[in-house]
Amino acid sequence: AAQQSAQQSGQQAGQQGSAGTQAEARRAAERLAEAQRTLNGMRQQQSSSQMDDLAQRAEQLSGQQKDFEGRLKEAYGGSQNGQGGQNGQAPGQRPGGNQQRQLAEEKEKMAQSLDQLERDMQKAARDLAGTQPGASTHVREGLSEIQQNETKMRMQYSARYIRQGQGQLMVPREGTVTKSLEELTKDLKAAQGALNPNAQPGSGDKGGLELIAL
Secondary structure, three states: OHHHHHHHHHHHHHHHHHHHHHHHHHHHHHHHHHHHHHHHHHHHHHHHHHHHHHHHHHHHHHHHHHHHHHHHHHHOOOOOOOOOOHHHOOOOOOOOHHHHHHHHHHHHHHHHHHHHHHHHHHHHHHHHHOOOHHHHHHHHHHHHHHHHOOHHHHHHHHHHHHHOOOHHHOHHHHHHHHHHHHHHHHHHHHHHHHHOOOOOOOOOOOOOOOOOOO
């Protein structure tokens, strides 16, 4: 009887030990799952913040380019087609040396900003490819937009021509740069929307932008 009682006690202890091990394993799995959810949430937040920054910079650069285009037209009294400028400037007029230098420097800085934005977009596209393929696709579309239209090169050419006193040749070419940056902004806002449903995604069909030989 004593032996039988000892066997029963041993079995009960073994069952309790097994149950305890299973409970501990479940708790460990729950902790691991919670840690994974927390990590995913942090990655999502980081990706969203990264995309917000890119979209904001693109929108700011697009607005600056649109403003620059208008000021360049005004500085040269309209396009080389002979259209009059604003505030009564005569067609074909040329701004002073200081103004030309300031315009050229501003354009160079814009080209540098686009270069850095492009680099950051390439990194974002790689980072998002595995977890957010939709957003990554929109970013790559934006990259394709500015690369196919040679937007950065156009900005660099524009700065060079303005500095050399030939800014009037760039006046009719600024529109292509403006449109390209507007499309880039739409692509990045679409990527924003893919990450965050509360964001306003870009909309509208992308029109083809013809290259203008410089």
